[in-house]
Amino acid sequence: MDDVLDSLSHTEGVFGAAVFDTHGACLASQLRPPFDPVLLGAVVKQLATVFDAFASLDDGEVATFSADCDEGCIVVRHVDDYCIVVLTYPAFNMNMLNVAINVVVRSLGRDGAPSAAPAAPTPPAATSSSVGVPPPATPVVPADAVDRTVVQQFLTIYTDFLGPAAKLVFKQELATLGATSRTLRRSQLSDLMMRLTARIPVPQRQREFTAAIRDYQQRAPT
C-alpha cells in the first residue's frame, strides 16, 4: 500500500497528492515542502463546505472538483470512503492525471485503506511523512547558515507586510532555494529577500519591506 500514490505523485505537473478518509484524516500523502497533510487537511475541510452547498442542488454527493488557480490547480475526487486530493502546477496533462488518479482508485479498491498511522494529521512530526517516501534525514546545517532566530525575525517582519499568507510564502520561497529556516546560507539571503519582496503586491509596500529588513540587519547583522 505504500506505493499507492507513487504513479500519481510522479505524474508530470503534479507536486503533491494525498488520500483522506471521510473524517478528514490523512491516510497517505506524498507532498513536497512546504505542503504537509495538516495544511492539505485544512484545504479539504474548507472545500467540504463547498461540497455541502452544491449537494443541495442535486441528489447525491460531489464526485469530482477542480479549481484552476493563478499558481496551480487543485483536483479532488471522491471514491467510496476516500477523498483523493492532487495539487498541480498550472501546466499539466489532464488526461495523464486522470489515468494516474484511476490507478490510485483501483489500488484503494484492491488493497483497502492505507494505514492511517504514518500520516496522522495532528502531530507536527507527521507533517513530512509520506507513504512511499522514506522520512527525510535530519538536514545538515551548513557552516555558513543564517542564524535561525534571524530567519524567524525576517518572517515576523514579512508577516507585517503580507499578513497570514506570509508563513506559507516564506516556506515556499525557502523551498525554491532548496533551504529551510535552519539550512539557509548567508549567500542565499539576498536571493530570498528578492523573492519575498516580489511576492508583495504593492510596490510601495515592497520598498517598505526592503527598508524594514535593512533596518533590522543594521541592528542585528547576519
Added chain:
Amino acid sequence: MTAGKPTRPNLSQILLGNNASIQGLARADWKGSVLEVAGKLDGETVCAVVAMAAQNVSAAAGQAGLEAPKAWHVSLNSSTFYIVHRQDEFLVMAGNTVRNPTSVLRMLTKSCGA
C-alpha cells in the same frame, strides 16, 4: 479591442456553440444577484450557492498557496457545474456529468474570454 472593461460574454453563443453537455448558464455578481440567464437553469438558486461557495473555494486555494481561483467545477451524480471568475461577476454553467470535467472547464474558460 481596447484594454479596460472586459467584454461581456455572449451566453447564447456559449450555450449553443461550445459544448453539447451544457444545458444552461447564468451570469451573476459576487453577491449572487443574477444578471442574465440562458437555457435550462434555476439561476437564482445556483448563483446563490456559487456566490456562497466561491468564498470557500478562494480560501481553500489561498490555503493551498495556489493564489486566486480563475475557474472551478463541481461534479455531482447527475450534473456538473462550471464556474468561471470574471472581474466583477462570475459565470456558472450547468450540464450533464462528463468524463473529463476539468478539460471541459478549461474549454469553457477560454470561450468566456476569461
